[in-house]
Amino acid sequence: MAAKIETAHLEGLITFLAVARLGRYTSAAKSLGINHSTVSRRVADLEKALGGQVLERGASGWELTELGNRAMPAAERAERTLQELGALADGGDALRLSGVVRIAAPDAFTTFIAIPALAKLQIQEPGLGIDILTATQQLRQRRSGADIEIVIGEPRVNKAVTVELLxxxxxxxxxxxxxxxxxxxxxxxxxxxxxxxxxxxxxxxxxxxxxxxxxxxxxxxxxxxxxxxxxxxxxxxxxxxxxxxxxxxxxxxxxxxxxxxxxxxxSYWAVMREENARNASVRACMAALREESRAERFQFAEFN
Incomplete structure (x- = not known):
């Protein structure tokens, strides 16, 4: 018989959500401000309470099991609830974006598209943190540690959301x-x-x-x-x-x-783990990148 779900398991749900999105315990630990062993312990406690594994090793890092897929909606609701409580505590009446979104992108995309787009978003959402790793490389099959990865050329990947930007x-x-x-x-x-x-x-x-x-x-x-x-x-x-x-x-x-x-x-394409695509902060960053990519200055120049 599964252990009783208690209030303490709320931490486990939020930690599980971070690992599901980032694919690595170390990346989840950094995003939550805790150490690797704490992440491992919280996930283990949650799995004990649920009576089964919620994460398993896969080709792209830690991936959701069938039980993990069923637990994701509850974890996302818990996250939204905590964010709403945080907004109320700050004296606001609207849900604001929070957390850190990590983006890996080529240097030209970072300078000309990502920075202008994300600077405007961060001014509107001061609680949102953004980390950008600049790299021009092929798509990594292990997309661990980044919420959004910008690559050149159409990617062919499984269990990921791909969006053409520009x-x-x-x-x-x-x-x-x-x-x-x-x-x-x-x-x-x-x-x-x-x-x-x-x-x-x-x-x-x-x-x-x-x-x-x-x-x-x-x-x-x-x-x-x-x-x-x-x-x-x-x-x-x-x-x-x-x-x-x-x-x-x-x-x-x-x-x-x-x-x-x-x-x-x-062409530039964005790649996200399916779990990340449901995160409000990641979606907001993606929307900002798509809007900036449609700016007139990025349209083809014509030469006669």
């Missing part, structure tokens, strides 16, 4: 003094004698970005970096041509090269 184009650019010194390419074949500032080929793990450079028949390596901002800076400094996102280039700072002959279209 399609954009990579184009070739150069500084005017570079073109004055080295000449302006008149065709793709002319690129063989020019340097290209782009990602380090041996460490680039994103197929959609790799295929952009491979569409250029031949070129000389320029200054290679894992950061798109280094690509821009190298190009502005005249170190070669840059294969750059349109939205990352300030008007007048660089000259488009072969604008009608070459561009490479890629």
């Amino acid at each position: 399609s954009y184009r990579l184009r070739l650019y150069a500084a005017q003094d570079y073109l004055d010194r080295e000449g302006t390419p008149g065709s793709l074949d002319d690129l063989a004698r020019h340097r290209l500032n782009y990602y380090i080929d041996s460490v680039l793990q994103v197929d959609d970005l790799d295929s952009g450079a491979r569409r250029i028949p031949s070129y000389q390596p320029g200054i290679s970096s894992t950061s798109v901002f280094a690509h821009v800076a190298s190009t502005v400094a005249g170190a070669g041509l840059g294969l750059l996102p349109e939205f990352a280039v300030e008007d007048g700072s660089l000259v488009p090269v072969l604008p009608t002959e070459f561009h490479h279209e890629v």
Whole structure:
């Protein structure tokens, strides 16, 4: 016979909810401000009270069991109740967002889309914390530790919610003094004698970005970096041509090269664990990112 559910198990429900969303005990411990052993003990106590396992190890970290799926609505109701009580204690009459939302995203997306969007949201919701890890990489099958992961190219994953945020184009650019010194390419074949500032080929793990450079028949390596901002800076400094996102280039700072002959279209996608997609704070961050991604400045530039 299962143990009696007591008030003390409320902590277990909230802790279980954090592990279900983040996929790792260590990440849940950090979000709750407790240690790993406390997370383990609370989940174990909850499982003892419910008479079965609510979490099991899976390909994406800790995942819900059948019992865990049945317990999730109760855990989410408990979370909402605590948030409502917190709002009342603060003298408010409306539910405010709280907790910390963790986002992993490429550096260009972080600077041009995520920061403007999330800054506006945080001004409206001062109780909301946001952590951003910048990384340009392929989708990790273990999406542990991040509530939202932004990746380049359509992801193919199970047990996750995927949302396309923005399609954009990579184009070739150069500084005017570079073109004055080295000449302006008149065709793709002319690129063989020019340097290209782009990602380090041996460490680039994103197929959609790799295929952009491979569409250029031949070129000389320029200054290679894992950061798109280094690509821009190298190009502005005249170190070669840059294969750059349109939205990352300030008007007048660089000259488009072969604008009608070459561009490479890629896209940003958001990936969330199914459990995270039900979290009000995560949903609010996603809504802010989607709205910012639709801004006019991110629409395709046309060249005649």
